[in-house]
Amino acid sequence: xxxxxxxxDLGGTKISTALSDLNGEVICQTTVPTNAQEGEIPxxxxxxxxVEKVIKDGSVAYEDIKGIGIGSPGxxxxxxxxxxxxxxxxxxxxxxxxxxxxxxxxxxxxxxxxNVAAIGEYMFGAGKGAKDVVFFTVSTGVGGGxxxxxxxxxxxxxxxxxxxxxxxxxxGPRCNCGNIGCVEATSSGTAIAKRGQEALNSKVETSLRKYxxxxxxxxxxxxxxxDPVCIDIVNTALNYLGIAIANSVAIFDxxxxxxxxxxxxxxxxVFDTVRKVVDKRCFKSMAESVKIVPAxxxxxxxxxxxxxxxxxxxxxx
Amino acid sequence: xxxxxxxxDLGGTKISTALSDLNGEVICQTTVPTNAQEGEIPxxxxxxxxVEKVIKDGSVAYEDIKGIGIGSPGxxxxxxxxxxxxxxxxxxxxxxxxxxxxxxxxxxxxxxxxNVAAIGEYMFGAGKGAKDVVFFTVSTGVGGGxxxxxxxxxxxxxxxxxxxxxxxxxxGPRCNCGNIGCVEATSSGTAIAKRGQEALNSKVETSLRKYxxxxxxxxxxxxxxxDPVCIDIVNTALNYLGIAIANSVAIFDxxxxxxxxxxxxxxxxVFDTVRKVVDKRCFKSMAESVKIVPAxxxxxxxxxxxxxxxxxxxxxx
Numbered sequence: 320x321x322x323x324x325x326x327x328d329l330g331g332t333k334i335s336t337a338l339s340d341l342n343g344e345v346i347c348q349t350t351v352p353t354n355a356q357e358g359e360i361p362x363x364x365x366x367x368x369x370v371e372k373v374i375k376d377g378s379v380a381y382e383d384i385k386g387i388g389i390g391s392p393g394x395x396x397x398x399x400x401x402x403x404x405x406x407x408x409x410x411x412x413x414x415x416x417x418x419x420x421x422x423x424x425x426x427x428x429x430x431x432x433x434n435v436a437a438i439g440e441y442m443f444g445a446g447k448g449a450k451d452v453v454f455f456t457v458s459t460g461v462g463g464g465x466x467x468x469x470x471x472x473x474x475x476x477x478x479x480x481x482x483x484x485x486x487x488x489x490x491g492p493r494c495n496c497g498n499i500g501c502v503e504a505t506s507s508g509t510a511i512a513k514r515g516q517e518a519l520n521s522k523v524e525t526s527l528r529k530y531x532x533x534x535x536x537x538x539x540x541x542x543x544x545x546d547p548v549c550i551d552i553v554n555t556a557l558n559y560l561g562i563a564i565a566n567s568v569a570i571f572d573x574x575x576x577x578x579x580x581x582x583x584x585x586x587x588x589v590f591d592t593v594r595k596v597v598d599k600r601c602f603k604s605m606a607e608s609v610k611i612v613p614a615x616x617x618x619x620x621x622x623x624x625x626x627x628x629x630x631x632x633x634x635x636x
Numbered sequence: 637x638x639x640x641x642x643x644x645d646l647g648g649t650k651i652s653t654a655l656s657d658l659n660g661e662v663i664c665q666t667t668v669p670t671n672a673q674e675g676e677i678p679x680x681x682x683x684x685x686x687v688e689k690v691i692k693d694g695s696v697a698y699e700d701i702k703g704i705g706i707g708s709p710g711x712x713x714x715x716x717x718x719x720x721x722x723x724x725x726x727x728x729x730x731x732x733x734x735x736x737x738x739x740x741x742x743x744x745x746x747x748x749x750x751n752v753a754a755i756g757e758y759m760f761g762a763g764k765g766a767k768d769v770v771f772f773t774v775s776t777g778v779g780g781g782x783x784x785x786x787x788x789x790x791x792x793x794x795x796x797x798x799x800x801x802x803x804x805x806x807x808g809p810r811c812n813c814g815n816i817g818c819v820e821a822t823s824s825g826t827a828i829a830k831r832g833q834e835a836l837n838s839k840v841e842t843s844l845r846k847y848x849x850x851x852x853x854x855x856x857x858x859x860x861x862x863d864p865v866c867i868d869i870v871n872t873a874l875n876y877l878g879i880a881i882a883n884s885v886a887i888f889d890x891x892x893x894x895x896x897x898x899x900x901x902x903x904x905x906v907f908d909t910v911r912k913v914v915d916k917r918c919f920k921s922m923a924e925s926v927k928i929v930p931a932x933x934x935x936x937x938x939x940x941x942x943x944x945x946x947x948x949x950x951x952x953x
Contacts, residue, residue: 451792472784474889475768476925481886486879486917489805498917562803569798570887572791600803600815608793 321385323377324633325370326625328435329391331355331407334362335622336369338377341385343443343626345619347376359409366415367422386426387419388629390435390621397477400429428632432621433480434471436614437464438631439624440577444615449574453567454614455482457560458580461503465571471631483507487562505559508581511535514552523548539585557589561596568601568609579614638702640694641950642687643942645752646708648672648724651679652936653686655694656943658702660760664693665939676726683732684739703743704736705945707752707938714794717746745949749938750797751788753931754781755948756941757894761932766891770884771931772799774877775897778820782888788948800824804879822876825898828852831869840865856902874906878913885918885926896931 323346328335330353337348349372351365370387392405400416402408416427430438437446437454446452452466461483465472473479483503484496491500492510504510515538518525525548526541527533542549564576583589590611598606616623640663645652647670654665666689668682687704709722717733719725733744747755754763754771763769769783778800782789790796800820801813808817809827821827832850835842842865843858844850859866881893900906907928915923933940 467784467789468787470785472888475891476889476921478919478922479887479889481889481919481922484886484917484919485883487803487806489876489879496919559806562806566802566883567887569801570796570884571789572793572796572798574792600801602795602798602801602813604793605795605798 321383323379323383324385324626324629325373325387326622326627326629327366327370327387327389328621328625329353329366329389329408330621331392331405334366334369335619336366336373337622337626338373338379339626339630341630343623343630345623345626347373348622349373349376353408355407355409357409359411359413362409363413363415363418367419370419370423381423381425384423384425386428386629386633387423388435388625388627388632389415389419389427389429390432390625390628391415391429393431393433395429395431395477397428397430397434397473400427402429426633428628430471430628433462434464434473435624435628436579436616436620437466437480437577437624438471438627439616439620440579440614441466442627442630443623444620445577445612446575447615451571451573452575452577453480453571453573454577454579455564455567456580456614457506457578457582458508460509461501461507461560461563461580465573467571482563482567485563485566487559487566491559502559502563506556506563506582508535511538511552511556511582514538514556515549518548518552525549535582539588543588553588554592557592558596560589561593562600564593564611565597565600568597568605572605573609575610575612577612577614579620583613638700640696640700641702641943641946642690642704643939643944643946644683644687644704644706645938645942646670646683646706646725647938648709651683651686652939653683653690654939654943655690655696656947658947660940660943660947662936662940662943664690666690666693670725672724672726674726676728676730679726680732680735684736687736687740698740698742701740701742703745703946703950704740705752705942705947705949706732706736706744706746707749707942707945708732708746710748710750712746712748712794714745714747714751714790717744719746743950745945747788747945750779751781751790752941752945753896753933753937754783754797754894754941755788755944756933756937757896757931758783759944759947760940761937762894762929763892764932768888768890769892769894770797770888770890771894771896772881772884773897773931774823774895774899775825777826778818778824778877778880778897782890784888799880799884802880802883804876804883808876819876819880823873823880823899825852828855828869828873828899831855831873832866835865835869842866852899856905860905870905871909874909875913877906878910879917881910881928882914882917885914885922889922890926892927892929894929894931896937900930
């Protein structure tokens, strides 16, 4: 009886692996360092050993495993199961699915971090019970994923939901991608920190001057304390994030929009500002119908998402 | 043997109805005036009579009909089969699906103009053979539809793909919807005409002054003749349309984007400008992979789309 799945959260510093039942209940879990500098094969072996370990720890036979889900930074080709390239992992055009499939004889699924987080939220987090869910993650960068009609939407080249690179400020700041005015360039943690540093480099009076280094944390903190420069930076950033989310409402008419990532953890000011922009810019019926909520999964989101990927992809099978 | 479907294109001035085989070959067709002023029941009866007529003209039995598709202006509720309200038709919260279903004993499907046009293009037009298709119609307004993973994507409240109301110019012109800077307010035929009229009301020198009335047609014509004011209006409008389409590429990573509607018929300048913006603003792999093409269906697009709706919704049934 196939009563279990395995989820692997592959990161630049650690690999977290969990055995779960078909309800997403984690039975056992292991975390090991990635040691990416050792190269492709040692890291691959560490993934295989981790999967073996949780299966053994759970006293489960290989035949009991319905599938394995792997979440990894991208870009990757989910259909082929190949990691194309990623800065913090050794894999280059490396098919990660085949060796695991060969070793364990079960279906193996690979998807990028943002899609895996979206699936996790859809199945076990803030999107539970909804049919159409759009997930934004706002931290160093801005990314996302969407579950539409109960399926992950990946697009023609596996790059759908590059929502961080939606243009929201046609004459705005330049983005790392080369484009101008992407929401990643206006509203990511990095962008907010950069605006703070620019303020320091100018002659304006701001309470940021008391810090040696300024990240988005200090900008949000000083905004909350009433510093007008920081209030302006935060309002501008969140207004553009609101536009990106309002555009997603107009496009997807989703049941739920989930915001995760470091910036979302700042709390009410983020959700209140975004909600105001959505109410102002969207059709009333759609604005009223869409829920805009923080991510529901905690620190285990990566591995729970990988479990959810395996469950979603093997559903009805 | 269910070898036929019927498509009904319900418009404010006429009702076009076609009997088609399962390959979308139209066997016979009839067009009658809507006479909307006569009210709900007479118009409903005219729809029923039109369906009866094409079935009779095609010498087909009711049992041979697999389904009926109806395209109508919205807003409507596709799931319930109800037209909520539309300015040029008598129906108010009127269920159009039930009486036809009762009369003909076959599944009946209702969808809005833009979705029906998208389905038509997906099955028989410029999107034929593609899996993920996004359709923009740019004329008086800007609307659209999307076929994702081979299915119409409708969203939670049946309002998905309100792409005309994507914000592309946060400080731009006010839209009829109340929002500021929607692509409908920057790039529709109405918006282009309005910019032309604004130029006339100002003191600038423009060759538009020779016309008694200025629509988008005259603005495009004088731009092609070299009038700098019109060139600027056209470039600005198409640049914002390009941003909306680039955002759709970042979001959907589609195989094909189809542009239909009056503005698309202006030709190369529209497609060249949009392509330039997409190449500038999108990730290289996605920009290179996406085809941006004019709509492939002609004057019969409405009824062919309605046929396609019936075919798509009864597929594998």
